[in-house]
Amino acid sequence: MSSVVMDSDDELDIVQLLTKRRELTQALLDSPYDLILYLKRAIVYSDLGYPDLAAGDGYRALLLCDEVRDEDFEYHDQALSALRTQIQENSELPILLRHHGADHVDPHGGVVAMDLDGGVGDTTVANLVHRASIRCYQILSISLLLCGSLKSALDFCTRGLATDHNDEELLQAKEYILEMGRRKLKSSDVDINDLPDQGLARREVYPWNDHEPDRCSDETLRFLNRELSAVSSNCEIKATELPTLLDGSIGSSDTDRTSINSVTTNLQLGVFAKCDIAPGETVLDEYSVLTANNRLKDTLCDACSTELPPLAPDSSVVGCPDCDDIMFCNEECLGRAQESYHPAVCDMDIDAIGKDPDPKESPNALYLLLLARTFAMAATQECHPLDLKEVKFIWGDFLPSAANAFPTTPKGSAGPPPIWTLPFSFAANISGPLHVLEKMDIDIYASIANYDLWIFNTLYSKFRGTASARVSLRDGRPEVAAVHPLWCLANHDCDPNVQWEWGGRMRLWSREKRYDGRSGGIKSGEEILNHYCDIDLKVQDRREWANGSLGGWCMCNRCKRESAEEEEKKRLNGHGAELEQEGIEEHDMLN
Numbered sequence: 001m002s003s004v005v006m007d008s009d010d011e012l013d014i015v016q017l018l019t020k021r022r023e024l025t026q027a028l029l030d031s032p033y034d035l036i037l038y039l040k041r042a043i044v045y046s047d048l049g050y051p052d053l054a055a056g057d058g059y060r061a062l063l064l065c066d067e068v069r070d071e072d073f074e075y076h077d078q079a080l081s082a083l084r085t086q087i088q089e090n091s092e093l094p095i096l097l098r099h100h101g102a103d104h105v106d107p108h109g110g111v112v113a114m115d116l117d118g119g120v121g122d123t124t125v126a127n128l129v130h131r132a133s134i135r136c137y138q139i140l141s142i143s144l145l146l147c148g149s150l151k152s153a154l155d156f157c158t159r160g161l162a163t164d165h166n167d168e169e170l171l172q173a174k175e176y177i178l179e180m181g182r183r184k185l186k187s188s189d190v191d192i193n194d195l196p197d198q199g200l201a202r203r204e205v206y207p208w209n210d211h212e213p214d215r216c217s218d219e220t221l222r223f224l225n226r227e228l229s230a231v232s233s234n235c236e237i238k239a240t241e242l243p244t245l246l247d248g249s250i251g252s253s254d255t256d257r258t259s260i261n262s263v264t265t266n267l268q269l270g271v272f273a274k275c276d277i278a279p280g281e282t283v284l285d286e287y288s289v290l291t292a293n294n295r296l297k298d299t300l301c302d303a304c305s306t307e308l309p310p311l312a313p314d315s316s317v318v319g320c321p322d323c324d325d326i327m328f329c330n331e332e333c334l335g336r337a338q339e340s341y342h343p344a345v346c347d348m349d350i351d352a353i354g355k356d357p358d359p360k361e362s363p364n365a366l367y368l369l370l371l372a373r374t375f376a377m378a379a380t381q382e383c384h385p386l387d388l389k390e391v392k393f394i395w396g397d398f399l400p401s402a403a404n405a406f407p408t409t410p411k412g413s414a415g416p417p418p419i420w421t422l423p424f425s426f427a428a429n430i431s432g433p434l435h436v437l438e439k440m441d442i443d444i445y446a447s448i449a450n451y452d453l454w455i456f457n458t459l460y461s462k463f464r465g466t467a468s469a470r471v472s473l474r475d476g477r478p479e480v481a482a483v484h485p486l487w488c489l490a491n492h493d494c495d496p497n498v499q500w501e502w503g504g505r506m507r508l509w510s511r512e513k514r515y516d517g518r519s520g521g522i523k524s525g526e527e528i529l530n531h532y533c534d535i536d537l538k539v540q541d542r543r544e545w546a547n548g549s550l551g552g553w554c555m556c557n558r559c560k561r562e563s564a565e566e567e568e569k570k571r572l573n574g575h576g577a578e579l580e581q582e583g584i585e586e587h588d589m590l591n
């Protein structure tokens with residue numbers, strides 16, 4: 001894994017930019033409808049190397065431009081008053097609105113004479129909003145390009161050029177987007193509808209994220225073991241050294257990988273037997289409301305996402321007394337929903353979001369729905385989303401910020417660096433979550449303390465590393481997803497000693513027999529070896545899956561042995577032992 005070497009000047013810059021970001025965030029908490037503050041923070045994010053977060057702020061600023069322009073809009077008065085204050089107090093506005101900080105395409109391009117002369121009349125405001133909206137389009141076009149979200153980048157660029165068809169920065173941005181589009185599509189003709197929108201962003205504990213716990217501390221382990229004792233009598237959670245997994249592009253044989261992996265381990269959590277567990281005995285039985293399903297008007301429980309029992313006169317099925325069409329398995333599920341998430345979405349017309357998606361959008365839609373459920377839990381429980389106990393302690397597969405700090409430039413952009421492993425698109429990470437919040441009647445400006453883009457990204461990182469899915473029997477696509485915060489602490493092995501089934505509750509029990517017919521049972525002190533993939537797959541298929549889902553090849557004893565056997569077979573057949581690996585598209589457990 002490569003990282004960027006930084007000198008002390010770079011570090012000083014970063015410290016200063018982080019201070020600016022903190023001050024601007026505080027200013028936004030005090031004045032949430034100020035589009036200029038959003039633009040300023042977007043530029044800081046861009047200079048810090050977070051184009052996804054820059055795009056998020058550019059988009060909120062663009063929405064606020066509409067609020068200023070249209071007096072019928074909900075936040076018109078607040079947005080206009082914040083802008084008038086900026087005009088009166090901020091003499092640097094014309095400079096800010098001219099061009100883009102560090103990533104600007106032409107530092108002197110697009111300069112428009114702007115006379116603010118301290119006036120706050122309609123003409124000044126109209127001029128300023130016009131210029132600000134172009135600035136938003138510039139930031140969105142370049143930032144989305146850097147994340148690889150090309151279709152949205154071109155869409156915003158085209159909208160910007162419709163506002164000012166001579167804007168040099170937008171014209172240049174359009175060239176860059178088309179150039180990358182031609183390379184991606186391997187064609188000289190670029191149709192916006194063919195451009196990819198699925199890009200990547202940095203997956204990390206942001207330097208300002210103070211919600212993450214020390215996952216291996218005594219305090220965390222005490223808390224988690226208290227939670228575990230409610231769903232398991234024979235296991236405990238402990239810190240454990242795991243081999244650091246390397247992605248499939250580094251070395252092709254097990255010999256390469258074993259020599260690299262043998263020196264690298266990292267401290268994570270795992271689940272261990274605290275007494276002998278007999279074959280067939282239950283290991284864990286966990287209920288979660290952090291579930292989602294993407295079937296519109298289907299017969300699933302809204303809380304646990306299991307199939308509802310048949311509707312008969314003595315059926316246990318109950319509906320919410322205050323809204324239509326929302327059904328639960330029984331009073332227990334209704335009760336859990338009422339105490340944990342349902343009041344925030346009761347009768348809110350939120351049901352259609354993410355439902356019946358285009359098949360290739362199925363996993364993204366489920367993750368967005370998990371995000372929506374988290375928002376509802378946070379709002380109902382009046383808690384920060386990252387402090388919910390179902391979310392706070394789960395694995396996020398984060399990389400250190402320094403490893404992610406790749407300089408990116410729109411010129412000749414090859415797309416986001418592959419070390420950025422969080423799948424990102426404008427729809428899934430920016431507009432989708434904001435749409436959910438609006439449907440929940442949450443003010444998307446006044447609530448950034450709880451619902452800022454970096455928080456959505458942190459949630460996505462966690463869900464992509466831990467959610468399990470059920471696929472449709474009709475078309476094999478994922479249609480139901482859930483996070484079981486304790487189940488997901490058990491590590492993977494292709495020779496698992498447990499089996500699991502998820503139907504309302506996640507049940508884990510000791511296998512009667514291991515995959516090769518050995519008898520089951522787990523000895524006290526042994527690790528609970530879960531399985532996240534189909535263990536009947538061949539070793540190469542399991543490894544391809546693990547490369548995308550675990551973040552590297554599985555190095556369990558079974559994989560190492562079977563892979564050596566395959567290599568030997570190939571050698572004997574004279575085919576060579578090279579294994580082709582596909583590039584990583586997605587790191588998640590749903591795929």
Ligand SMILES: C[S@@+](CC[C@H](N)C(=O)[O-])C[C@H]1O[C@@H](n2cnc3c(N)ncnc32)[C@H](O)[C@@H]1O
Nearest residue numbers: 242243268269395465466488489490491492550
């Ligand atoms: C769902 S989490 C499992 C629990 C995790 N160890 C924790 O601390 O919460 C999945 C992550 O655990 C790690 N992991 C699971 N099984 C592993 C294995 N067999 N070898 C190495 N790492 C493993 C990988 O980093 C993977 O991304």
